[in-house]
Amino acid sequence: MYNITLIPGDGIGPEVSEAAKHVVDATGLNINWETVNAGEKVFQDTGVLVPEKVFQSIEKNKIVLKGPITTPIGSGFRSINVMLRKKYDLYSNVRPVRSLPGINTPFKGIDLVIFRENTEGLYAGIEQELPDGSCEAVKRVSRNASIRIAEAAFEYAKKNNKKKVTVAHKANIMKLADGLFLNCVREVSQAYPDIALQEVIVDNMCMQLVMNPNQFEVIVTMNLYGDLLSDLCAGLVGGLGLVPGANIGKDISIFEAVHGSAPDIAGKNLANPIALILSSAMMLNHMGETDKAEAIIKAVTKTIYEDKVLTCDLGGKATTNEITKAIIKNII
Structure with missing residues (x-):
């Protein structure tokens, strides 16, 4: 039982x-x-x-x-x-996120999985009000959390015979926080030489998903990005x-x-x-x-x-x- x-x-x-x-x-x-x-x-x-x-x-x-x-x-x-x-x-x-026979959508044959880091980033809700009446939110990214979500994504790809893992990030602007996450994914990818790593800036990722979602198999990303991309992908199926x-x-x-x-x-x-x-x-x-x-x-x-x-x-x-x-x- x-x-x-x-x-x-x-x-x-x-x-x-x-x-x-x-x-x-x-x-x-x-x-x-x-x-x-x-x-x-x-x-x-x-x-x-x-x-x-x-x-x-x-x-x-x-x-x-x-x-x-x-x-x-x-x-x-x-x-x-x-x-x-x-x-x-x-x-x-x-x-x-998978296409289901009988559901009429613009795209067919979608079969992808999003691995979203679930404990850090902006979505964790670390916020405070400042004396001047403004507010700020903290985006916290650690090496440990980044490594383990990357390992989870690559292990899934290996177990399910996927050929590519795509990391969605904004390291061109947030060079420290997103840069750390991206570098951790790159590091983990070295242990999986048979699985290609694709790097896509998250805003471009949104465009690519609504133009050609079938190009993606496994997506690994940070907390807030993962939440947004998950709903976008749900709309595709x-x-x-x-x-x-x-x-x-x-x-x-x-x-x-x-x-x-x-x-x-x-x-x-x-x-x-x-x-x-x-x-x-x-x-x-x-x-x-x-x-x-x-x-x-x-x-x-x-x-x-x-x-x-x-x-x-x-x-x-x-x-x-x-x-x-x-x-x-x-x-x-």
Whole structure:
């Protein structure tokens, strides 16, 4: 039996989390789901953003499936997602972006993975107000964090027979911070002579992705750049509702969809659960249950290709429950 922490989250989180849970259970795996919650709703009810029992569950089980959690814009509490990544040193944010048969997009055959450094950089939210009323944000980059995310990217490329790793940076302007990151990737690349290293300035990277995304296989980049590029790439394959994600550390891993909590459709049985379902497949792969993970991926792919039961964001009229049942039916 596997013990897995389930954090439903806010907004549509409980709906898509329940869908992913049912799909994983349909594979026949014996899983004890330990459900705990954090976020805006918990804060409203208890005055605590992340109850201690959430930390206890994460630290005990090590594997977490997490729904989206609301982060206020411009004010309010800081991101719980960022806090968890920093607290548990989940340094590798992995986001595979793949074309799915049946989704009508300008590009076909996209198959790339973004490795985003997850603990440092501007996205870490180190900010302060200055006496003159202005604000400043600190972009912190370390050799250790840069080396290990580069190693994760190259190891993935080696394991999956990829020929090229692309590093996205802005070292032409931020010569110290981005320069350090770039030099660390260059250093790591020396240990992988069969894998080419491509260096692309991040603004050019955005242009290249919307012109010819098929040229990329594995992308490694810094925290904020990775967040922006991940959403851009999601748009290339049909949207955030189709893209999974993982936050991997040495001992603890949290699997979550890339999208947000979508409070405008919460509780309406309209949310597309595919991103979190595919995140659960990533989770099973991480656990060594590769056959079960592949069964989920194939079931999702078949459901979309059949074009009979799709949610409104995919051009259909199905509810969250209906597409979940269709995916379960297609699990072999």
